[in-house]
Every structure is written in structure tokens, then in C-alpha cells.
Amino acid sequence: MINVTEHHTPRSLIVTLYGAYGRFVPGPVPVAELIRLLAAVGVDAPSVRSSVSRLKRRGLLLPARTRQGSAGYEPSPEARRLMEDAEHRLRAAAAPGDGGWVLAVFSVPESQRQKRHVLRSRLAGLGFGTAAPGVWVAPARLYEETRHTLCRLRLDPYVDFFRGEHLGFAPTPEAVARWWDLAALAKEHERFLDAHAPVLHAWEQRADTPPEEAYRDYLLALDSWRHLPYTDPGLPPRLLPADWPGVRSAEVFRRLHARLRDAGAGFVGG
Template sequence: MINVSEQHTPRSLIVTLYGAYGRFVPGPVPVAELIRLLAAVGVDAPSVRSSVSRLKRRGLMLPARTTQGTAGYELSAEARQLLEDGDRRIYAAAAPADEGWVLAVFSVPESQRQKRHVLRSRLAALGFGTATPGVWIAPARLYEETRHTLQRLGLAPYVDLFRGEHLGFTPTAEAVARWWDLAAIAKAHEAFLQVRAPVLERWQRRTDTPPEEAYRDYLLALDSWRHLPYVDPGLPASLLPADWPGARSAAVFQALHERLRDAGAGFAGV
């Protein structure tokens, strides 16, 4: 079941903050600065500290000292790879071309069925659709990110990846509607538009762009948007319904990004 919520968790906002600004700061981000930046989007200090601790346990954030000796956190190499993989989806400006498909074919022994569950969950999180229970499919451009993810999680030995095209017998547009829940994906786009399109309209009526307001609205928009390119893996427009809302939601995010990101960087200290 697809669920892209407008409720922003502290942990998600911290990841979004590093993706938008924190990774471009020279050296670690001081803890006090993290607390200041998260307070601007409604997260209190205890929630910041507990969320950072969870991200540290997952190996995504590393404790470090700034050049002034202040306690702070920097991203691990794994976290940087995750953000770089995400950039190719989150900031894609153009509608994707039809470049074929990547297939993930897996077999996990019954004695390791927990890994089967993890594998299915990760493929779903990457945006794969289900062709059959052991064969998952996604647009071919997702191959590199899929390879990185499966290797990072130690799941590569159970999976073979193939690249190819769909030759029949069902028309590809009909098959895509079977492989993905298009109605649920469309609903996620509509939910984003319902909240973020009015924000864009308000900014379009303004001539000023105060840094703190720009930072707040941009971070919240990015935190909502960055999940959508995983819910919707970017299927070719020719295979989607004519009234597909994905292009509209992408345009709203792109406009918010262009208007707010650089202005918000002033508040973020980048």
C-alpha cells in the first residue's frame, strides 16, 4: 500500500536537510546548528538528538568535531551514496524517456526467508513493480541505484539483474497497469499538489524571498517530494493515462526548487 504522508518526521527532515544543504557545508554540521535549522520547521531539540542517534546507529551519520572543536555530525560514505543516487530521481527536470527495463529475478532459500522479505521491501522502496512473485521490474535507468542498494544490504547474491524490453503478449501499457498500482501512485501525486501548489501560488504573488521563510517552505516541500520519485519510478508518459498528474507535481516541485532553494541557503549557512 502506498502512503506518502504530509506528516514530516524529525528523522526524515534531518535526511532532507543534509540532502538540500548540510552535505555542502565544509566539515561537520554542529549539533547546535542542526537544532537551530530543525527548529525552523517545528522540530524540538530532544527530537533532533534522538533522531540523530538513530541515524548514527544505522551508520548514516558519524560524530565529528568542527575545526573549532564543536561537537557535530557528518555523513558517512554510505549516506552520501544514498543522497547521490536520490539526486538523479529527485531533481530530474525532464520526463523520462523509454529506455527499456531492468528485471530483478531472485531466489532466497526458505531457511533465509527473512532476507526474502527484506529484498521485496527494498525493491518496492526502489519503485519496482511486480511482474510475478520472483520477478520485479523497473525502468532501466534505475539499475545503478538498485545495484548499489542490493550490494549495501548484502542481498546481491540472491538476485540476478537483467536489462531488456517488453515484447508481449499483453500491450505494454496494460502490463504496466498490472505491475504497478497506478491509481495509488496518482493519488500520491494529487496529495502533493493539494498541499504544495498553493504554497507555490503564494510565492508567485510575492516579489521578496526572505531566507528563513524560503528555507522552511523549501525544506518541507522537498521532504514531501523526495519520496514521490520512489513511489512513482518515472514510467514513460506513453504508458500512462492521459490525465496523469505526475508531470504537474514535478513542475510544482521544480518551480519551488528554483524559487526557494538558493534563498533558503542563506538561512542554512551554505
């Protein structure tokens, strides 16, 4: 069996499964089917059930009956929106642009400092860097996603957005290195490469693509990769160090996706 590490929690794998293959399973996914599909990546039945319960409590999965009358679960409207955001973010990560910056400038009263913490955490989770206290910066293409995320969390009264260019005084690559911890971002990409580049190499030596093996390796790769475009917001290549590992990790994921995703759907629908 495959060990489920802290990078592949049962809850995360369930979300990844729905995002990757939910469209191949019309209607709610039966609990028994979730158990079968998660067993292929090393998750036991009790862990699946407890994780489904947590996702249900968070409002991300809704209980529903299948056409056969079995108990199942389907993504909530909020979960579908999050999956759409994630899919858009994954596509954007494959081709980072250079369309300027969006600034989020916020001020939260001391009496509501818990909201300040949530706001900082959410901006960081969306890939923003810190330009100054209360001033966060990100590639401009992240504006729409950030706007509706903050509106959904009712944090929008505390934030003003601006679009703009960086005009100095430091060269922009030096400023970017202050706004983001590039060394930490590079390590995340290298961790992905260490885990999944050998998997890609092994597949490229094979002529066959068995559905269960394809599903297993793709789900694990996607579960690792889908977090990276939020850690690394897709900064313009000209602003990054030479031989940036994000270029290689994006290529490894692209090739794994092309080789394995559709083949893995055969196991999901089997």
C-alpha cells in the same frame, strides 16, 4: 509553529537538510545549528537530539568536532552515497525516459525467507513493480542504483538481472497497470499537490524571497518530494493515464526548487 506530521518526521527532515544544504556548511554541522535549522520547520530540540542519536546508531551520521571545537555531526560515507543516489533519482524523475526495462528475477531458499522479505521490500522501495512471483520490473535506468544497493545489502547472490522490451501479449499500458498500483501512485502525487501547489502559488504572488521562509517551505517540499521518485519510478508518459498528476507535481517541485532553494541557503549559512 508548523506541525510535523507523519510525512515530516524529525529524522527525515534531518536527512533532507543534509542532502539539500550540507554543502553550504563546511565540515560537521554543530548540534546547536541543527536545532536552529530544525526549529524553523517546527521540530523541538529534544526531537532533534533523539533523531540524531538514531541516525548515529544506524551509521548515517558520524560525530565530529567543528573547527571551533563544538560537537557536531557529518554524514557517513554510506549516507553520502545514499544522498548521491537520491540526487540522481530526483534529476531522473524530472525527465522520465523510455529506455526499456530491467527485470530482477530472484529465488531465495525457504531457510532464508527473511532475506526474501528484505529483497522484496528493497525492490519495492526502489520503485520496482511486480510482473510475476519472483519477477520484478522497472525502467532500465534504475539498474545501476539497484545493483549496488543489493550488493551493499549482500542480496546479490539471489538475483539475476535482465534488460529487455515488453513484447506482449497484453498492450504495454495494460501490463504496466498490473505491475504497479497506478491509482495509489496518483494519490501520492495528488497529496503532494494539495500540500505544496498552494505554497508555490503564494510565492508567485510575491516579489521578495526572505531566506528563512524560503528555507522552511523548500525543506518541507523537498522532504515530501524526495520520496516520490522511489514510489513512482518515472514510467514513460505514453504508458500512463491521461492527465497523470505526476507531471503536475514534478512541475510544482521544479518551480519551488528554482524559487526557494538558493534563497534558503542564506538562512542555513546565516
